[in-house]
Amino acid sequence: xxxxxxxxxxxxxxxxxxxxxxxxxxxxxxxxxxxxxxxxxxxxxxxxxxxxxxxxxxxxxxxxxxxxxxxxxxxxxxxxxxxxxxxxxxxxxxxxxxxxxxxxxxxxxxxxxxxxxxxxxxxxxxxxxxxxxxxxxxxxxxxxxxxxxxxxxxxxxxxxxxxxxxxxxxxxxxxxxxxxxxxxxxxxxxxxxxxxxxxxxxxxxxxxxxxxxxxxxxxxxxxxxxxxxxxxxxxxxxxxxxxxxxxxxxxxxxxxxxxxxxxxxxxxxxxxxxxxxxxxxxxxxxxxxxxxxxxxxxxxxxxxxxxxxxxxxxxxxxxxxxxxxxxxxxxxxxxxxxxxxxxxxxxxxxxxxxxxxxxxxxxxxxxxxxxxxxxxxxxxxxxxxxxxxxxxxxxxxxxxxxxxxxxxxxxxxxxxxxxxxxxxxxxxxxxxxxxxxxxxxxxxxxxxxxxxxxxxxxxxxxxxxxxxxxxxxxxxxxxxxx
RNA sequence: CGGGGUGUGGCGCAGUCCGGUAGCGCGCCUGCUUUGGGAGCAGGAGGUCCCGGGUUCGAAUCCCGGCGCCCCGACCA
Numbered sequence: 001x002x003x004x005x006x007x008x009x010x011x012x013x014x015x016x017x018x019x020x021x022x023x024x025x026x027x028x029x030x031x032x033x034x035x036x037x038x039x040x041x042x043x044x045x046x047x048x049x050x051x052x053x054x055x056x057x058x059x060x061x062x063x064x065x066x067x068x069x070x071x072x073x074x075x076x077x078x079x080x081x082x083x084x085x086x087x088x089x090x091x092x093x094x095x096x097x098x099x100x101x102x103x104x105x106x107x108x109x110x111x112x113x114x115x116x117x118x119x120x121x122x123x124x125x126x127x128x129x130x131x132x133x134x135x136x137x138x139x140x141x142x143x144x145x146x147x148x149x150x151x152x153x154x155x156x157x158x159x160x161x162x163x164x165x166x167x168x169x170x171x172x173x174x175x176x177x178x179x180x181x182x183x184x185x186x187x188x189x190x191x192x193x194x195x196x197x198x199x200x201x202x203x204x205x206x207x208x209x210x211x212x213x214x215x216x217x218x219x220x221x222x223x224x225x226x227x228x229x230x231x232x233x234x235x236x237x238x239x240x241x242x243x244x245x246x247x248x249x250x251x252x253x254x255x256x257x258x259x260x261x262x263x264x265x266x267x268x269x270x271x272x273x274x275x276x277x278x279x280x281x282x283x284x285x286x287x288x289x290x291x292x293x294x295x296x297x298x299x300x301x302x303x304x305x306x307x308x309x310x311x312x313x314x315x316x317x318x319x320x321x322x323x324x325x326x327x328x329x330x331x332x333x334x335x336x337x338x339x340x341x342x343x344x345x346x347x348x349x350x351x352x353x354x355x356x357x358x359x360x361x362x363x364x365x366x367x368x369x370x371x372x373x374x375x376x377x378x379x380x381x382x383x384x385x386x387x388x389x390x391x392x393x394x395x396x397x398x399x400x401x402x403x404x405x406x407x408x409x410x411x412x413x414x415x416x417x418x419x420x421x422x423x424x425x426x427x428x429x430x431x432x433x434x435x436x437x438x439x440x441x442x443x444x445x446x447x448x449x450x451x452x453x454x455x456x457x458x459x460x461x462x463x464x465x466x467x468x469x470x471x472x473x474x475x476x477x478x479x480x481x482x
Numbered sequence: 483c484g485g486g487g488u489g490u491g492g493c494g495c496a497g498u499c500c501g502g503u504a505g506c507g508c509g510c511c512u513g514c515u516u517u518g519g520g521a522g523c524a525g526g527a528g529g530u531c532c533c534g535g536g537u538u539c540g541a542a543u544c545c546c547g548g549c550g551c552c553c554c555g556a557c558c559a
Contacts, residue, residue: 144558146555146557264559332516334518353518
C-alpha cells in the first residue's frame with residue numbers, strides 16, 4: 001500500500017483522486033508500454049462481473065459469441081471510405097513477421113467491422129441465413145495521443161456485437177434494442193444513470209448511418225460516453241459485398257449493426273460512485289459483496305473467532321453472497337477496514353469475542369452506518385442491505401445528475417456561464433448547423449452528447465437555437481466530455 | 483505534436499545551487515509484545531542515483547546529447 005494515508009479529495013483535484021484511487025485500490029497499474037495498463041485482479045474482477053451480466057443479456061436477446069482474428073489486412077480497412085478515414089490515423093500496423101517484411105501490412109484491429117463483414121459475405125447466401133447475430137469479447141488497439149487508466153488506453157478490452165438483417169427496419173430495431181440493453185445494464189448493475197439518444201454527424205461512428213449512445217454524467221460534471229450502438233445501413237455490406245437472396249428471388253445487400261462497451265465502464269463506475277475514502281462498488285458488480293474481519297486477543301479467542309467466521313463465510317457463499325474472510329494475521333482490524341473501504345467492498349462484518357457471546361456480528365456499510373445484527377436471519381439482512389445499497393447508489397447518482405443539469409437556458413450567456421462554471425448537462429435548442437456545433441465547441445469546450453430520446457426531452461421543447469437564435473431543429477444535450 | 487513537471491532501494495521523497503562515493507519515511511524479512519478504526523520495540527535485507535558521452539584526482543551533483551513517465555491542451559470508446 002502507498003505510504004500516504006489520505007487520498008486527494010475529489011474537490012481538490014478530481015483527476016488526481018481518480019488516478020490515485022485506482023492505484024491504491026489495486027484496480028490497475030501503469031505498464032512498461034506507454035499508454036497501456038495492467039488490469040490487476042481487483043479491477044479485472046469488476047470487469048468479469050460486467051462481462052457475466054452483459055453476456056447473459058446478449059444471449060437472452062439471441063446473440064452468439066464468436067472470435068475473429070486480431071490482425072486485419074490493411075487493405076480491408078480501406079474498403080469503406082469513411083471508416084478508413086476515421087480509423088487509419090490511430091492504428092498500429094505490423095510490417096514484419098518471422099523476421100521478414102510482410103507482403104501486405106497487418107493492422108491490429110481498432111474494431112472488427114471489416115474482417116467480420118469479409119466473413120459474413122461468405123456465410124450469408126439467403127434471407128434464411130438472416131438475421132445473423134454475433135458478438136465477440138476481445139481486445140482492440142487505438143493509438144491514442146493521450147491516455148487515462150480505464151477511460152482511454154492504447155489497448156482496451158471490450159465486446160463488439162455485429163449483426164446482419166434483411167431489412168432496414170430490422171437493423172434499426174436491433175440497434176435500438178442493444179442501446180436499451182446497455183442502458184438497463186448501466187442502470188441496474190453499475191447504478192449509473194444515462195441519457196440515451198442519437199449522435200450528431202460530428203460524433204457518428206465512421207461508416208455508420210446513425211449512432212446512438214448512452215451518456216453518463218460523472219461527479220466532476222463531465223460526460224462519459226459509456227456505450228454506443230450503430231446502425232450501419234448497407235455501407236459495410238456494399239464495401240464487403242455481403243449480399244443475400246430475398247424471399248422474392250431478388251438480390252440485396254444486408255442491413256447491419258454494431259455495438260460495443262468497454263473497460264471504460266470500470267472508469268465510469270469509479271467516477272460515478274467513488275468517494276474521498278476510495279472506491280464504492282455497486283453490490284451487483286462487487287468482487288466481494290461482504291468481507292469478514294476477525295477480532296481477537298488470545299490464541300483461544302482466535303480459534304473460536306476464526307471458526308465462527310469460517311462458518312459464516314460458508315453460509316453466505318452457500319446463499320450466493322460473494323464473501324471474503326480476511327484471515328491475515330499481524331494486521332490490526334482498523335488497518336483492514338481502511339483497506340477494504342479503499343477497495344469499495346459494500347458490506348463488512350466484524351466478528352470478535354463480544355459478538356460470539358451475543359450471537360451477533362457488527363455490520364458496517366461502505367456508504368455509512370454500522371450496527372450490531374443478530375446471526376439469526378443475517379442472510380436476509382445482508383441481502384436486503386445489498387439491494388438497498390444498489391438502489392440507493394442509483395438514486396443518489398440520478399439526483400446528482402439532475403441537480404447538475406440545466407434545462408432551457410434563457411440566453412447564450414447563461415449557457416456559456418453554466419458550462420464555464422463546471423456545469424453538467426445543458427438541454428438546449430440547436431439549429432443543426434455543424435459549423436455552429438464546431439464554434440460552440442471551440443468557445444466553450446462543450447460538445448453535443450446526444451439528441452435525447454423522448455423520455456429525456458424537456459416537456460416544453462425549445463423552439464430556437466441557443467447560439468444563433470434561428471429555429472431549433474431539435475433539442476440537444478451539451479456537456480464537456482471525457 | 484505544443485506547454486508544464488519529473489526520473490535516486492518495492493513506493494514516496496531529500497541530497498544537486500556550492501563535486502568528496504548515498505540518506506529519510508513507508509513497505510519488506512526475523513523475533514517478541516500487540517489486535518473492537520491505519521500497532522510498538524529490537525535486529526535485518528535491499529540502490530548500475532534513467533541512458534550515453536565529456537570535465538575532474540574524484541560526478542547523483544557541473545557540461546553536452548538522448549530517452550522514459552506523469553499532468554494540461556489539440557484527436558478519440
